[in-house]
Amino acid sequence: MERRPVVLVEGESDAVVVRRLLAARTGADVVEVVPMAGVTNLARHLDALGGPAPDVLVLVDAPESRFATGALRRHGVRAESPEELGWYGVFVCDRDLEEVLIRGLGVGAVLAEVRAMGEIGAFESLAQMPQWRDRHPREQLHRFAGSGSGRKRRLAARLADLLDPEHPPAPLDAVVGxxxxxxxxPRG
Known part of the structure; x- marks a missing residue:
């Protein structure tokens, strides 16, 4: 039996975004999305899947792309740049997925979701902290998304629903496609 394609992602928030985009494009569960509990587990996951393959895709954050490079090297693949990693099915978020979502949707849309979640007060408190008050709202939102128990996943799910599934920001478009x-x- 042929296996379904697999997308390896760093964590649960990444998984929810990729799953929602896949479901919106196909309406079917044709791809397995596996959160790795951190990119440091990538080599182990690739080993279990038999190494890099056309049906094994990976989404990583730029600061952690060195782990992807190392995992590929274990399988005899030399790739350094995001473009080279992409040849082997590893797609790199410029900074991380939260930044991709905030940039792709815009500060206004993300703030509207924070408000709809009932967390605008918490966001405004963070934005007024001395170390954050002079930063761009995009940076404040990025920090806010990563703070608070479960917030990253909840916010990612809401933001995923706002994305145009046919034209999500890169690298989501590349990994889903x-x-x-x-x-x-037929929609791949």
Whole structure:
């Protein structure tokens, strides 16, 4: 039996975004999305899957791309730049997925979701802290998304629903498109 394509992601918030985009594009569960509990587990996941393959895709944050480089080297693949990593199915977020979502949707849309979640007061408190008050709202939102128990996942889910599934920001578009192509989906 042929396996479904697999997308390896760093954590649960990344998984919820990729799953929602895949579901919105296909309406079916044709790709397995696996949160790795941190990018340091990438080599172990690739080993279990038999190494890099056209049906094994990876989404990582730029600061952690060195772990992807190392994991690929264990399988005889030399790739350094984001472009080279992409040749082997590893897609790199410029900073991280939260930054990609905030930049892609815009500060206003993200703030509207924070308000809808009932967390605008908490955001405004963070934004007034001395170390954050002079920073751009994009930076404040990035920090806010990563603070608070479960907030990163909850906010990611809401923001994923705002994305245009046919034209999400890079690298989401690349990883979803390649995964669907590997699944033989007509929308891949």
């Amino acid at each position: 390649r995964a669907l192509a590997a699944a033989g989906s």
